[in-house]
Amino acid sequence: xxxxxxxxxxxxxxxxxxxxxxxxxxxxxxxxxxxxxxxxxxxxxxxxxxxxxxxxxxxxxxxxxxxxxx
Amino acid sequence: xxxxxxxxxxxxxxxxxxxxxxxxxxxxxxxxxxxxxxxxxxxxxxxxxxxxxxxxxxxxxxxxxxxxxxxxxxxxxxxxxxxxxxxxxxxxxxxxxxxxxxxxxxxxxxxxxxxxxxxxxxxxxxxxxxxxxxxxxxxxxxxxxxxxxxxxxxxxxxxxxxxxxxxxxxxxxx
Numbered sequence: 356x357x358x359x360x361x362x363x364x365x366x367x368x369x370x371x372x373x374x375x376x377x378x379x380x381x382x383x384x385x386x387x388x389x390x391x392x393x394x395x396x397x398x399x400x401x402x403x404x405x406x407x408x409x410x411x412x413x414x415x416x417x418x419x420x421x422x423x424x425x
Numbered sequence: 426x427x428x429x430x431x432x433x434x435x436x437x438x439x440x441x442x443x444x445x446x447x448x449x450x451x452x453x454x455x456x457x458x459x460x461x462x463x464x465x466x467x468x469x470x471x472x473x474x475x476x477x478x479x480x481x482x483x484x485x486x487x488x489x490x491x492x493x494x495x496x497x498x499x500x501x502x503x504x505x506x507x508x509x510x511x512x513x514x515x516x517x518x519x520x521x522x523x524x525x526x527x528x529x530x531x532x533x534x535x536x537x538x539x540x541x542x543x544x545x546x547x548x549x550x551x552x553x554x555x556x557x558x559x560x561x562x563x564x565x566x567x568x569x570x571x572x573x574x575x576x577x578x579x580x581x582x583x584x585x586x587x588x589x590x591x592x593x594x595x596x597x598x599x
Contacts, residue, residue: 360530363526364528365562367522370523384523401527
């Protein structure tokens, strides 16, 4: 049994707050993934968010790269 | 997506139970097919000397648990989205969904999950956020985890499942 093959993982965060609070959450999410990307072998990562009323399918996912800054 | 609670339980489980809990769906399917085939040819015990019919029942039970967990996760997300869309857009504070999709192995995903839980908990405290829910899923898998994030308080998916089942029972009038 192997658990080591690469798969697509989705981390969904639902948050209630002001736009500033959402931004803080977004930065935290992005920071954790970028730190992990730097330390581990990660093929690709994307991040995005949608406001209230939008469906998840409307979320525009942008690539995260090690060179990306907040 | 394992946590300390699951690991603690695993320590006192049989090897079969541990395997059932950690095997992928494809592995369970493959094992079920092999054992069913062996049973067809009159074999009664597997390589470990276990009764094949008992093992098949255990595999079916594991499938059932995973379906419950998958349903619970889908229910949690749909409930959250339903509650999000029921609030007027002009209301403040607003509610948002934030997604990160990562291609990596399960160990790295688990590291991200644990780190996210800590960091999001800190963010909640630092920015006065009162409601934050994190769900983790992976492609083609029913081992899912959907937990509320609260600063420094670990939760596990089985506790969430119990809560969701209780919620389902209440909302369905049972």
